[in-house]
Amino acid sequence: MENQRQIGIHEMPKWNKWFILSIQHLFAMFGATILVPYLTGLSPAVALVSSGLGTFAYILITKGNVPAYLGSSFAFIAPIIASTAIGGVEGVMIGSFMAGIVYAVIALIIKTTGINWLMKLLPPIVVGPVIMVIGLGLASVAINMAMNYDYGAGAFVDPMLHFTVALVTLAITIFSSIFFRGFFSLVPILFGIVGGYILASFLGMVDFTPVQEAAWFRVPDFIVPFATYTPKLSWTIIALMVPISVVTISEHIGDQMVLSKVVGQDFIKKPGLHRSILGDGVATIIASFLGGPPNTTYGENIGVLAITRVFSVFVIAGAAGLAILFGFMGKIEALIATIPTAVMGGVSILLFGIIASSGLRMLIDNKVDLGHKRNLIISSVILVIGIGGAFIELTENVQIAGMALATIIGIVLHLLLSGKEESYGNYALFAELDENDKE
Template sequence: MAIQQEIGIHEVPRWNKWLILSIQHLFAMFGATILVPYLTGLSPAVALVSSGLGTLAYILITQGNVPAYLGSSFAFIAPIIASTAIGGIEGVMIGSFMAGVVYGVVAIVIKTTGINWIMKLLPPIVVGPVIMVIGLGLANVAINMAMNFDHGAGVFVDPMLHFTVALVTLSITIFSSIFFRGFFSLVPILFGIVGGYVLAYFLGLVDFGPVQEAAWFRVPDFVIPFVTHTPNFSWTILALMVPISIVTISEHIGDQMVLSKVVGQNFIEKPGLHRSILGDGVATIIASLLGGPPNTTYGENIGVLAITRVFSVFVIAGAAVMAVLFGFIGKIEALIATIPTAVMGGVSILLFGIIASSGLRMLIDNKVNLGHKRNLIISSVILVVGIGGAFIELTENVQIAGMALATIIGIILHLVLSGKEHSYGKYPLFAGLEDTDKD
């Protein structure tokens, strides 16, 4: 990067630098943010708008002290797909809204009692395997997209052609991630999608007709309660989506720790973890009121901060405003819709694998001993229950399944099995907790 001088959190860059730096953050989040709605049947335009508004709300709630960008959360992909089949997009938004409410409740409790209780409830031996379940549970989604599975007919349509596009897309993404340097190494998803899209175009898999017909300005297909629909409440959807917020809160804490290290300020103390969690929850609630996927802080944008050393919240806010504006450009939404599923499938093969691997990395980074029977039992049960698709039917209309069930079982095992001190590993954040949990 040409810009090496550090810009502080509350500094306002010159307008030309401000614009360029904000565009960088926009590119960093763009690929992942539109991928989630693409996979789940939601509107990419609404996702962009809710992402921008959620980020602005986050900045306000954290009193302009945390330079974080919020985009679509991958952890909710499988629950959204499952919930859509039960109650449609309207039902999904109720589940998303309640997940955001959980953030708010946790923020209030943390403000009142501190953070030790949540660290005890969610040790690495529980959160790590659950994150692995999130990634591995989506493996079939990625492969079905890569090989163009027709769910209506129940068969693969021209699988070799589409899988070739997917593999080329995957190869470009991997190459970009490994060999590119600086800012370009942070947007391999974008390079992969563009490269795969170009190949798909020459193979006749892209139709630009909808882009030519689309208007430049278009109001996104918002899903607003009591305006476009009557909310569809379902206990099963709540059981599918709300427990995932427990995992994403843990991921949020990890992001805050990394961000604190990058910037050189302790954001867990000031403005406080309760404010950042509340901001994340409010961003998800905003998305649920518009028809977008739940939001979460983005590691890609933290990477941009680390490389540029530009920590200004004004730059982040600029990217958020651009995202909102992009959501109202009809041709952009139409262009996104022309991307073949094989292209997104190729990118997803890597992304979902990385999610699973990040769960394994959590165990390694925290030096959790899987040689201890207690840890081995907890992780094994979580993986099989979550990936195997187990479910518990509480009533005729209430079902707890998949990741939600795996998370709950993991927490219960952690609480009831002896030797809790072995669950925390050696990470500084958990220092001292093992002493208080010795049996």
């Protein structure tokens, strides 16, 4: 039997309880949201501000009916890093903007035609391995951070010291995740970062000078088109960034299904999948206008909802407001910047591994039979192409590579090979949503 709700979707808690509950959601998303910009060279402060504004936009677009928080998307880490090398951070923002437009187009199509076509285009045998590629493709990034790889020198610098700090950070994170209960079990990443940071400071790996010099209030380093730079279209960056939308949209659908089950309301029907996908897209577009990473709904915050049974969108909005406030606090941004790469590498080992395992779990949960040749072929091709670094050069300046290429080839194989029903497992149950379900 489901537990009774403590606070419903449209209920407003008392101010003191409201603040505590919102802080809890902020902590749940904080570690992962700042990790993405940290790994990609973007500003953590801008990421916090854009996630808060994106969440506000999401709440408005879904008419205040979906209690979901939006934070930095891990799926875009590798494309952002690759795109930065090609066109700088400004180029990344153009690619991010175009990815958000894809969300809007998909939302319009869903509103017009229903969602069956999307479910059939993205079966677990395609989405699962692609999610695994996201995690495994970032494995070398985590290890290089953990062992302090100097890309300029092309060698590891004092790897044993840094890897020790990384392993301690990882151990604290794992211990917190398994043995802590209640609220503390929701923030193991934060515990890991704090524990690793304390150890690193004792070992002389932290310089607090930037924190002392930073102002309490500081406007983040926003990157605004036509104000700080002139946008230039790069088809290579678009080819790197836009196809990832297919992956994140499929993840979004999964999040909406889980959230619907937790809250006890069908959010795919009301306010409609087209509204929630549009909310994701608008949040990503907002981030692209500020210099933040693309946004997506967060599983960490869905976990908070499941445990607390507090579904109030006012609590989610409170967390969004606090995130924006934190983004303007200069000392907090400076403190984040002093975190050694070994500490972030330690938590990244777990986080990136969890992403890969989530893809495997999708196959298991949907009972996809890898003993069937069709499924084995599709998953194998996606994994090797995605992780191996394959690419197709369409023109001198346009290249489709890695995860994007793997996703496209996976979809093509699914459409061409016979026996499509074998690739859905029990996922076909979700396809029962038809045109009558669209709003």
